[in-house]
Structure formats: C-alpha cells, structure tokens
Amino acid sequence: PKYVYRFSEGGMDQKDLLGGKGANLAEMSRLGLPVPPGFTITTEACRAYMRDGHVPPDLRVEVTLALRQVEDTLGRSLGDFHEPLLVSVRSGAKFSMPGMMETVLNVGLNDASVQGLTAVTGDERFAWDSYRRLLQMFGKTVLDIDGELFSGALDALKAERGVRDDTELSAEDLRGLVATYKDIVRERSGADFPQHPRQQLDMAVEAVLRSWNTDRAVLYRRQEGIPNDLGTAVNVQAMVFGNLGRTSGTGVCFTRDPSTGHSGVYGDYLPNAQGEDVVAGIRNTVPLADLESLDPDAYAELRQAMRRLETHYRDLCDIEFTIEDGRLWLLQTRVGKRTAAAAFRVATQLVDEDLITMDEAISRVTGAQLGKLLFPQFDAEADTELLTTGMAASPGAAVGEIVFDNAQAVERSEAGAPVILVRRETNPDDLQGMVVAAGILTARGGKTSHAAVVARGMGTCAVVGADELDVDAARREVRVGGRTLHAGDVIAIDGTSGQVFLGEVPVVDSPVMTYIAEGLDAGRAAAPDEETRELVEAVHRVLTHADGARTLRVRANADTAEDARNARERGAEGIGLCRTEHMFLGERRTLVERLILAADDAEREEALGALLAPQREDFVEILRAMDGLPTTIRLIDPPLHEFLPDLTELAVEVALAAERGQSDERRERLLTAVRRMHESNPMLGLRGVRLGLVVPGLFALQVRAIAQATAQLRGEGTDPRPEIMVPLVGSVRELQLVRQEAERVLAEEGRAADMLLDLPIGCMIELPRAALTAHRIAEQADFFSFGTNDLTQTTWGFSRDDVEAAFFSRYLANGVLRISPFETIDGEGVGPLVRAGVAGGRATKPRMHIGVCGEHGGDPESIHFFHDAGLDYVSCSPYRVPVARLEAGRAAV
C-alpha cells in the first residue's frame, strides 16, 4: 500500500486514512491557502507498525521521496548547514484526542544547522532557543526521558540569572542550556542526541506512531468509545516561526462565535511566540481583533482565509495560524467543536446566511444534543459553591444527602430524603443503593465504568471519576479541597457538566423543555435572556423541519392517562406501548390471588369479574387522553408470580403461624401455589401469550375491558383507537388461539353495545423464532411491533437485569461490546432479525404496519437503523419523543 500522501494528494474526505489533521491540511493546500508544505504518513502505516512492531520497510523510501519534494519546493534541505529546513512531526487521528498524543517541533536542528538558522534569521537567540526546545521535546517524547529534568534545568538557569521569563535568557544562556540538555540526554538514554537530521525524523515519526498506545491514550479512547485499532496518522510539515520578533506571532481563531453562531472575529493572538506557547499559557494572549492594528495586511489575509474556509466547509471552523515575519501560514483547521446550544444556533444562523439548507441544518445537530437541552438544569442565577469537577457520565441535575452505602441509601430515601450515592467506584454489590439514589458520584472510573453504564441504563444522573474526591466509606466521610463532608450533608451534582456543588442548588426546567411542552410563546417567555430566546427559536425551527421531513411516526410508551398526556404534549402521534401490568397491582393483588387460588370456574369468573370494572376505567382514561390517536395496548406480559407475595416471606409467615398453632388454610394454599409457580428463569418462563393460553379468561378479561371502554367513549363522542397487542408470540398458532378468543369477545361486546368493534389485533416480535417465522405469524396479525429489549435478551442470551450490572463495564472495557446492546440496537446481531421480521410480515401482508417499542425507540443511532429497516414508527418514553422526532427527521434527509 501507499503509506505517504503529499498534502496536495489528500482531501477532507480521507480522515480514516490521513487523520483529521492531515485530511484538513490537505484540503487547505488544495484550496490554495497558505499551508507550509508537507506530507502525511497514513493510519495504515500505524496499524502495520502496531501489528509488526516495526515501521513498514517501504515507508523509509516513501518518506524520502515526499521529503525531497518539500525540500525542492522550498529550496532548502532538512537540517542543512546553510539554510536549514526544519519540520514538525505531528500526530493526528481520525477523531481528535486532545493532548493525548505527541508532536515534535524543530526536527532537523543540530550543532551545524543551528548556525545556519542563526545566519538565515539573523537571530542567534532564537536559533538556540529552537534547538533547546527540540532537545526538550525529543528527549521527553522520543527518548522517554522524564520531562521534569529538562524543565528543572531551565528553572535552575532562570533562578541563577534572576529572571522570570524565558525570553529574558540570552543566546549565551540558551547555548549553555543546550549543552546541559545534551548531557541529560546522554546520561538518561545512554547515547548522544542524534545529530543526523534524517535519523531525528525517523525516530520522531516512530515515537508519534508509538504514542497511539500510551496508557493515557488508551484510557481516553475507552472513555470516549473510540476504537483501539484505528491508529494515528503522522504529519510531517515544514516549520514556520512565529517567534521571529515583533512582525511574527501565533494564534487560534473561530470563523464565528462558537456559542451564538453570530459571525464576527473570535480568537486569541500572541505576538512573537510559537503555537505551543499559546496552549501552554506561558504569556497572556491579546484578542484577535488587536491583530488588525499590529499587522493590517496579515489580518486582512487571515479574515479572507477564514471566509474561504467557512464557505468551503459551510460550517464553523477553528483555525491555528502563525505569522512569520509578516507572512500568514495556516497550520490546522477543523469543523469546530461546540456545545449543544451552540449547535442549534449555529445551524440556523448558517441557514439565515444562505450557506446551508434546512435539510442540512437538521443534519448538523443531533438528538443527543437536543436531549441535553431538555434536562432540568441547575438555576444559572443561583449562588453556588463548586466543590470539584468530574466526568459528565449520565445527564441531569440532582440534589441530595450524601450516603456511602446501600443500607444508608435505602434508609434515607425511604425516609423521603433524596440521596446522592458517593463511592470511590461502584460494583454490582452497590446496585441497590444506585437504584434508589437521585444521583451517583464516584472518584474513579470513566464513561464506561460500572457506575456510568448502570446510571445511564437507569436514566439516573451521574458524575464519575472526580479524582479530587477522597472517599472514606469506612469513616463515612469524603474529603475534597481541604473540606470534609459527612453522610447527610447535602450536595448537588450536574451530570451534564460534571460539576459537583456544596449544598442545595435550585433546579429549574429548561426553557427548551418548556417550549416543547407548552409551545413557542411559553418557551420564549421562559428564556432568561436574549441568547436563550434565540436558542428556543432555533430548536423550534429545526424540530419543525424535522417533523416535516421524517417518514417515521413517533409514538410513546405510556401506561397511564398522565403519561399519555405528557407524551402528547411532547408531540407523540400515538401510544406504541401501553403496558397493562399495573392494572393488576395495588389493591387488585388480592383479586389476582383469588384468581390463582380459584378452585373452580365459578370462583375464577368471580375474581375476573371483579377486575373488569376497574380495568375498564383505566382504559377509558388512557383512551380519552389519546382521543383520535392510535393506542397500542399490550396484554399482560410478566409472569403471574410477580403479583404474588415473595416465596421466602410467605414461607416464613406460614411456618411462624403454624408454630403458634394458628395455621391459615388460605395462606398455605397460596404458598403451595407460589411454590408451584416458582421459575428458575422467569424471563423465559410462563409469561406473555403463554400466560394468556394457560390461565383461562385472563386475556378475555382484558379484551373485554378494552372493548367496553371503547364502546363507552364512542358513546360520549370521542374517538378511541385501541390496538390489541399480544406479547412474546413465538408461533402463529399461539396468536391464532388468542385471536379467536379476542374476536369472540369483541363480537359479544359489539352486539351488546350495538356497534362494530373490529379492533386491530397484532403481536410483538421479540423472539428470534417470531422474527424468523414472521411470514406465518403475519397471517394472524394486523400489525407487528418489535420488542427489541426482549429480542436483544433472547438473541444474546443475556438477562438484562443480571448482566448489565454484573459485567457490562468489563465487556465495554475489553472491547466485546462497543456500547450496551440495550442502549443502541446491535445492528450486527439483532438487526438482521428485525429485517427478517419486516420482510416476512410484508411478504404476507404488503402494507403491514410495523413499529418498535422499547428503549431503542428513543436512541438516535437505533432510530436511523429503524428508518432504514422500513418501519412505520418508533415508540419511546414520553421524555424521549422530541429526540426521536429530530432523529427520525435526520434519518430521512
């Protein structure tokens, strides 16, 4: 393969091969912008290096050829005695990994070329300063020498001369420092600093390749979910110098305000300095606008380049530049990172400037960004005391008492106090505490640590890896910044920013959420300032466009009338999953017990009869709230023993009663029933359609309640649209049996109410067998809905409740999983089953209506998959509806 690309050969679409930095340097060169010449060694070379343990032999030759071209262009050669070419050797992977990998500047300087550099620039001090910088960077990153040794020597010299700033050291001082540095190199690496320029270059290239796998880079990738096998590219580029006196300098800029999107001049400039000084914060920068008076020509040229780049990328760009003796050079650009709020504002701003279309605008923002804007936030006006900042692992804002263990967490939250579980790190034993906590805070671990994974799964706010925290669970205290907090002290954590505050902080609804729920005017009114008002308007425009563009409908999972109203407010176009299990809970449990203990048909009928009226009322409420919109009602799904007393508790109770001689025959019968119904794997046991076929009258009761509710509402003049959904079907015969019974009940109730009740009857596709026999099942189904939670469980053989807490963080760390398959649909393993189900269903019934319910329906990446798979709708939690609307729109454009 070809391992080296000259800048003139590449382009911005080649980030996989050239890395982000390399691809954009190539793009800028091709645009004719002033980029110092150079070339990029591909990520493929890095992968070969990782595989073989040495650089590919062809690479040396290719580097020679590319280097000669640079030399010819500039008329200088690397490390030459007279007029030396110096190069930078810069890392740059596909995804930016700020500060994680290495860059070596000034490669090519040696005892001879430092003289040449002096002669060309007429600046002896500058030449020796550049040389000592090379020794320092090379020593540290290439030779792996402790960087403190170099900076220590520099500090010692400054102290000796009694100066504070590097710039106050003389050429003579720096020459001495170079000698000291060479001694350090010889002593620590056992060899002299390599004088040969090409040897320096080769060693620096190898060091950059190696830096892909430093511990911190590996850790960073794990936290950010960046695959480990991509590799970094290496950019070799002619050096330009911003530190050649007052007509030189370096800076960074944005093509428009990164937070509002408004165009203008945003950036920092540092006269007489090199790029690394800006990052290191050695001296204070001046606002970019000051460049206009310092160097009007360079400023004008920069403004023009900014405009060129923004027009070319049609997006906000950030840029690194250097001015060498009045001449502008661009050293890096990329489409600038931005906050969620900025993404919406920038996108609509670009539309207003006719740089992009609305279709493009919706592709420039993400559901995840919108999701962030919907969470309640800490009141920005409130006085806060920041304790520390960790990693934002699961969004939201939580306030509560500190607790250190499960027992405390349960005790305090049962007493009605919201709690924040504070741990050094969490493990599966902490699950109980995590479930009841309003927020989770850990001192260790990253975004795929146990705490982070479980918190996201539960939708609980979490901050992890706040490493300034010293958690002492044994003494029930946590120390941070000289302060000691105890169990019961109140803290507030922000899972969107990672901040941890002392004491109560008021939580407010986000104005964007107010807009979603109550409309544009309310959202505008809730905005505390002009910027937020612009944000609300931007979200409105983007979301409205997405709604118009999408072909997927968005429904919500809602079990009660209250949920249904919430869902409608947020734009849901129906209910995709109304669970009915809660209709058997509370006081109705005793009726379930009676149903199970029924000795004969009469007793059973009586128990069922008693459940009818209350269930009908539930359905009336929900269907009324969803007037005119489809409402998919799932018949009872979980195993019946979930409605019965706990086996152990009941056994103890019965035994104690017997000891006291007060045996209760009913309790004993119940115990026998509970024992009989006990299952080793309830998830795979008697549940869903199986239950409906085994317990006579159970499904019929539910269908009757739905039918009566429908008849009643129609009588009142509303338009109820229930759809009856049968869970856990694996065979067409199961559905056929249920359907026969349901149709009988519907006909009966229709006759009684004197109306036609031909409600749609369909089923969930949540077992591999159902997906694979969908063409058969479709014979009996009016619609399908994919239950991707169960489909994932049964495809992987995972029990979600057990495996997530037990070992998912391990699986994410070692790369078996890239992301939890319960968070984002496993396109590789579960995806084909979904596609097979769709194909099968539509083979039998070409217009079969098909949706998905379950958590995946609200996950951005999964929504794109469902769009591609040809589904009609997704259904997700009411809260996620706006996110799903946006992502469905993005999937369609």
Ligand code: ADP
């Ligand atoms: P990072 O990705 O950490 O920003 P860079 O590769 O961009 O690392 O380089 C670090 C610093 O060195 C930047 O400020 C950059 O502008 C500067 N730099 C890199 N290459 C050159 C060069 N050829 N001439 C002058 N400065 C350079």
Ligand code: MG
């Ligand atoms: Mg950079």
Ligand code: MG
């Ligand atoms: Mg299910």
